[in-house]
Amino acid sequence: MVKKLFNGRLLFLLVAMLMLALVAACSSDDDKDKDGEAKGEETTDNGSSDGEISGDLEIQYFVGGYGDSWWKEVIGDFKEKYPDVNIIEHAGPNINEEMRSRWVSADPPDVVYIDGAGSSETQMVEDGQLMDLTEWIKGVKLEDGTPLMDSFIVEPAQYDDGKIYSLPLVFDTWGTWYDKALFEEKGYEAPKDFESFMSTMGEIKEGEDIAPFVTTGQYPYYFLRGVLYPAFAAAGGEELLANVIDGAEGAWSSDAVLEVMKKVEEMQKAGYIDEGFGALNHTQSQMNFLLHDNAFIPVGFWLPNEMAKDTPEDFKYGFIPSPMNNAGEPGAIVPDLRPLAIAKEAENPEAAKAFVEFVFTKEYASLFSEHTGAIMNLTGVDLSTNENVPEYLIDANAMINDPEQVQIYNKPHPMSADLETPISNSLVSLMLGNISAEEFVKEAEKAAEQYRNSK
């Protein structure tokens, strides 16, 4: 019986299946090369030899606090203008993780909007995954003929060699949100500098019996980017900010940084920072703010949109630059830009360039504010007459554009996660009152040294 079984077709089938499984498991590299070649050939077909663009265009975009309605509209319009281009969208809140294997295998989408967890512009540049746009961008113009390079609120990030790999699309600004309805009802004043910040927090602590300030301890970079960056900028300008972000020798242990950290220590010692913040994730801390458990929270522009479903009807958002500046100085804002980039290995670079050019218009900038409650990174977009733009955004936009109230400082590029993580950890310790400002700067300087050595 057994003999028959193994001499027969079943044995052949079994061996064939096993061989197939082995071949399939071992042949991934060969396949990739073949695919690469085949796709390379396709690319030439899609190219702009005849001046027209066509073929597949893959776009990866993260869907977070700003939603995806703006993207859908822009992509729809692009399809109308370029009917020969077939757009393949890769979108969602986890899209950065989902697309990781595509990037690893050098088969990325053509266009990428870099935002959200699991994405890092710095890392992508370090890994050489983004196309060098330095020369191309010089020739791109807006609908009215002004060069795009002259129309950014914040210019594109430049890396060590002065090259541009991404174009800042969304003008995100971290700042401090306050419970505007409570302030209006009880007559508290929105602070303009650190002194008034401390006195307002004192009044709120006394009057409301709450810890006035909350942030997320699970993601301490909210405080780092939302409060400390503007504080460093106000104290030492863009130079200090750049040095701190790059972990330059002596930057974290400088007097200016220590002075800022002393302010944080002062907030902690006065009991103004919610002592439960260490365990909170960003949503929990934001919920506490909406439930009037705290009156101040540092988050970016996306907060109202992100919490739209949970915001009580009577709640009013107020936005101020994080008030860490000394009295008499303007508030400081450090924009955190969300860029659009083209993959170095893009299979349809011409269509990708056409899409990027298509997106940067004043019309879409205005539309962006309507859809997302945030600002696109283009100057000269008048929001004050647009009825569909929320009130807080019009106020914030006016404030940002008034140099007497607010000074905008630009950072050269985002901080590397290798430096941000250890510094954020020490920051939590400081804000919990477990270490002093002096100990913090020592730890931060050590982390910066390790970061420099690891590069």
Place this chain on the structure above:
Amino acid sequence: MVQSKKQKYLFLAFCLLPTFIMFAIFTLYPLFSGLYYSFFDWSGSAENKEFIGIDNYIHLFNDAIIADTIIHDYFLVVTKVIGIMILAMFFAVALTQLKIKEAPFYRIIFFFPNIMSVVVIGILWTFIYNPSMGFINSGLEFLGLESWAKPWLGDEKWALPSLVLPSIWAGIGLFMLMLMGGIANVSKSYYEAAEIDGANEWQQFWKVTLPLVWPQIKISVLYIVITTLNGSFIIVQIMTGGGPNNSTHVMGSYLYQQAFKQYNFGYGATIGVMILILSLITVLILQFFMRRDKVEY
């Protein structure tokens, strides 16, 4: 019917090859690729990687957080083994020996957390520990012990011990059932004989029950150790994310942070190799200390 040698080997191959191929693809291949990547400087998000020899291992020995993560892991191992085994044994003896009428009901209640996802358990306990709305702080306030209330998961000293409670709660049921199975197999005549000899219940437990369920205890302890070393990552990730200030990072969560958040995939793989080695050493040591001849009466 006499089989030839060839047929015998063919039959063996038929039985073993599919399993071996699966084992090779899903266990050996990842294991060796992990080892391979640990010698590279690789972000894990791009194709290019650089061979750096044992630099990642040198970094591992100089990384201050690694020592903390190992201590945290073994803290969880020890507290979980002690907590789960004592409670599971207590409940198993109580439900089998004390003739409680509602025993089946309690069995279901204790086993219930085992059918829940660890993610759900983590989120549930995050709410229980919530400083302002949580059950624990509210309970302490109700009892007039406000001074004991604290932001459990947000406190550098208390965050790690706070993770022990949900881990024990989630683990008791399975081991209780295993021990109950062991106890049920102990013949009643031993207890009757012990009783006639004048042994009280406490002595019966130590002299009869414990030696006879030793194999189940051994397996339970080994299982808790292995699952804790490899799996406490989930509860840490859900409840604290390793914070505040690394005070709850275990080896697995630190691996995840390095490989997927800080884009040091090569270094993450090195931590993975370390976890494997430490788990193996721990299991071997445990096997050595827990070896005991099978008791039969």
